[in-house]
Amino acid sequence: MSKRARTSHGRALAAHAILLIYTVIALFPVFVIVINSMKSRREIFRHPLSLPGPGSFDLVGFQTVLQQGNFPLYFWNSLVVTVVSLAFILLFGAMAAFALSEYRFRGNTLMGLYLALGIMIPIRLGTVAILKLMVAAGLTNTLFALILVYTAQGIPLAVFILSEFMKTVSDDLKNAGRIDGLSEYRIFFTLVLPLVRPAMATVAVFSMIPIWNDLWFPLILAPAESVKTVTLGAQMFLGQFVTNWNAVLASLTLAIVPVLVLYLVFSRQLIRGITSGAVK
Amino acid sequence: MGALTLSNVTKSFGATEVIKGVDLEVQDGEFCVFVGPSGCGKSTLLRMIAGLEDVTAGDVSIDGARVNLTPPARREIAMVFQSYALYPHLTVRDNMGLALKQAGTPKAEIAQAVDRAAGFLSLEPLLTRRPSELSGGQRQRVAIGRAVVRRPKLFLFDEPLSNLDAALRVNTRIEIARLHRELKATMIYVTHDQVEAMTLADRIVVLNAGRVAQVGAPMELYNDPANTFVAGFIGSPQMNFLKGGALGLAAETLGIRPEHLEISRETGDIAGTISHVEHLGGETNVYVHTEPHGLLTVRLFGEHNFVVAEPVYLSPDPTRRFLFDKDGLRMR
Numbered sequence: 001m002s003k004r005a006r007t008s009h010g011r012a013l014a015a016h017a018i019l020l021i022y023t024v025i026a027l028f029p030v031f032v033i034v035i036n037s038m039k040s041r042r043e044i045f046r047h048p049l050s051l052p053g054p055g056s057f058d059l060v061g062f063q064t065v066l067q068q069g070n071f072p073l074y075f076w077n078s079l080v081v082t083v084v085s086l087a088f089i090l091l092f093g094a095m096a097a098f099a100l101s102e103y104r105f106r107g108n109t110l111m112g113l114y115l116a117l118g119i120m121i122p123i124r125l126g127t128v129a130i131l132k133l134m135v136a137a138g139l140t141n142t143l144f145a146l147i148l149v150y151t152a153q154g155i156p157l158a159v160f161i162l163s164e165f166m167k168t169v170s171d172d173l174k175n176a177g178r179i180d181g182l183s184e185y186r187i188f189f190t191l192v193l194p195l196v197r198p199a200m201a202t203v204a205v206f207s208m209i210p211i212w213n214d215l216w217f218p219l220i221l222a223p224a225e226s227v228k229t230v231t232l233g234a235q236m237f238l239g240q241f242v243t244n245w246n247a248v249l250a251s252l253t254l255a256i257v258p259v260l261v262l263y264l265v266f267s268r269q270l271i272r273g274i275t276s277g278a279v280k
Numbered sequence: 281m282g283a284l285t286l287s288n289v290t291k292s293f294g295a296t297e298v299i300k301g302v303d304l305e306v307q308d309g310e311f312c313v314f315v316g317p318s319g320c321g322k323s324t325l326l327r328m329i330a331g332l333e334d335v336t337a338g339d340v341s342i343d344g345a346r347v348n349l350t351p352p353a354r355r356e357i358a359m360v361f362q363s364y365a366l367y368p369h370l371t372v373r374d375n376m377g378l379a380l381k382q383a384g385t386p387k388a389e390i391a392q393a394v395d396r397a398a399g400f401l402s403l404e405p406l407l408t409r410r411p412s413e414l415s416g417g418q419r420q421r422v423a424i425g426r427a428v429v430r431r432p433k434l435f436l437f438d439e440p441l442s443n444l445d446a447a448l449r450v451n452t453r454i455e456i457a458r459l460h461r462e463l464k465a466t467m468i469y470v471t472h473d474q475v476e477a478m479t480l481a482d483r484i485v486v487l488n489a490g491r492v493a494q495v496g497a498p499m500e501l502y503n504d505p506a507n508t509f510v511a512g513f514i515g516s517p518q519m520n521f522l523k524g525g526a527l528g529l530a531a532e533t534l535g536i537r538p539e540h541l542e543i544s545r546e547t548g549d550i551a552g553t554i555s556h557v558e559h560l561g562g563e564t565n566v567y568v569h570t571e572p573h574g575l576l577t578v579r580l581f582g583e584h585n586f587v588v589a590e591p592v593y594l595s596p597d598p599t600r601r602f603l604f605d606k607d608g609l610r611m612r
Contacts, residue, residue, distance in 0.1 A: 170363055170365060172361035172362065172363045172364075172365035173363075173365045173367070175327075175330070175332050175361070175365070176359065176361060176365035176366075177367070178332060178351070179330060179353060179357065179358065179359050180353065180378050180379035180382055180426075181353030181354075181382035181383060182353075190367075191367065194368070194369060
């Protein structure tokens with residue numbers, strides 16, 4: 001008994017060590033960005049890894065960001081694009097997943113494969129066609145163009161993950177709803193969706209980060225000042241000859257905050273889902 | 281109010297035919313049990329009656345009206361599921377009242393119907409709880425209550441007792457029997473447990489591989505099985521099947537129930553040795569190995585002191601034996 005307890009102790013220790021190392025590696029770049037955003041330009045180059053001290057502390061980067069350009073607007077644009085895209089991904093992804101997992105129809109498997117294809121083929125391959133499409137539709141320089149593209153980009157993974165989860169929802173429960181006269185929509189929204197909430201949170205987290213961080217599509221589809229996103233906005237401090245590192249690092253630091261908040265919201269759902277399943 | 285007719289109903293999933301033509305009439309107020317081994321199609325048949333599965337061919341009629349294309353909610357049925365299937369986000373009261381609410385019944389009437397059903401099943405103290413705060417037995421009572429509230433033409437039970445422990449199973453079985461007596465409603469009950477079938481049913485439908493093997497009252501099936509399948513399925517312990525040829529009979533198989541096989545230490549038709557004895561108090565089951573019939577079961581009432589490896593003789597009661605031909609059909 002005691003021997004087994006000791007080995008599991010050792011194993012736990014090893015697991016924690018590995019996880020800690022990974023955490024340090026993953027957080028290091030973020031850490032460097034955050035500490036350097038609060039230092040003077042000279043200190044950034046001289047001691048990039050030292051913490052901001054009395055001699056090096058300087059908020060000039062943040063001042064530049066807040067004075068120059070239109071950062072509150074960029075934040076707002078990013079937030080709108082991310083939140084609306086996520087809502088669409090979750091809604092339409094879940095609907096498609098429900099149809100694929102719940103109904104028997106001709107071409108069901110084929111449809112599932114077709115929808116999953118997007119996981120394997122990067123959407124950027126279609127950039128030229130997408131641009132042509134958006135120009136033809138008159139959607140260039142609108143946030144809606146970005147929302148459409150990100151929704152398309154996120155749906156394959158959402159369908160893939162959610163349809164697997166929806167297969168685990170009890171058939172009896174759905175059938176009880178049908179006998180009680182609930183519409184298929186009510187069954188979907190009130191019975192099935194709450195039960196796959198942890199999976200929805202997973203999908204939300206996986207889809208959110210690439211959308212928030214994306215530079216490619218904002219640059220191509222919506223470069224106008226009024227619809228710039230944060231990542232694109234931060235680019236104006238990166239010049240061909242001179243780069244305002246203070247401002248770049250400060251804007252990136254600020255850009256971490258909203259996405260961190262969203263992540264915390266979703267991950268709490270995620271953890272609640274996992275623990276409620278474990279306890280019951 | 282609540283007669284069900286199935287005429288030549290079939291169901292296929294792709295190329296596999298699961299229900300191969302079932303004809304059945306269930307009278308109003310009857311308690312009808314579908315029984316059969318797993319995979320015989322009994323649950324599928326029930327789900328077709330409920331409207332949860334399409335009918336591939338044939339007709340399902342309730343009260344003379346064809347309902348093949350009627351959605352489940354409009355068939356005036358209620359169903360109790362094996363896994364209870366309570367709505368996790370609703371309280372017991374809302375769970376029970378949902379169907380009426382969907383049908384647009386006034387609130388006061390719903391409350392009244394729920395209270396009546398709750399009183400009937402002693403669910404009053406649970407009405408404000410959620411399903412996650414109930415035990416398994418309570419959940420199944422709520423599920424039954426949810427069915428009662430609707431006052432359906434037809435109650436459908438899909439193995440409602442399978443997830444309950446033995447003691448609760450007996451209680452809930454008695455509850456369902458009482459429900460049937462007092463509501464005088466038509467009930468269709470699916471189970472793989474022949475004890476449930478025997479104790480609850482007015483009429484049992486034995487299903488085998490998508491076909492009806494025999495329909496009849498419990499005692500009819502017990503005393504007059506039409507084939508070896510029904511003979512073996514109904515009755516516990518299972519009927520003994522002896523080789524007819526070895527006994528000098530024209531029949532392929534001789535079936536004899538364990539309670540109709542006499543055991544003696546001195547003399548009898550078939551010699552064998554005891555391989556196992558089960559003492560259950562009220563009865564004793566003796567397993568006897570014989571040549572060439574294999575292991576035969578003898579059911580004795582009361583306590584007996586047979587021991588393993590003892591040589592004994594068995595004699596089938598000639599008035600209670602059943603003869604079957606080589607297709608397993610009864611020879612009369």
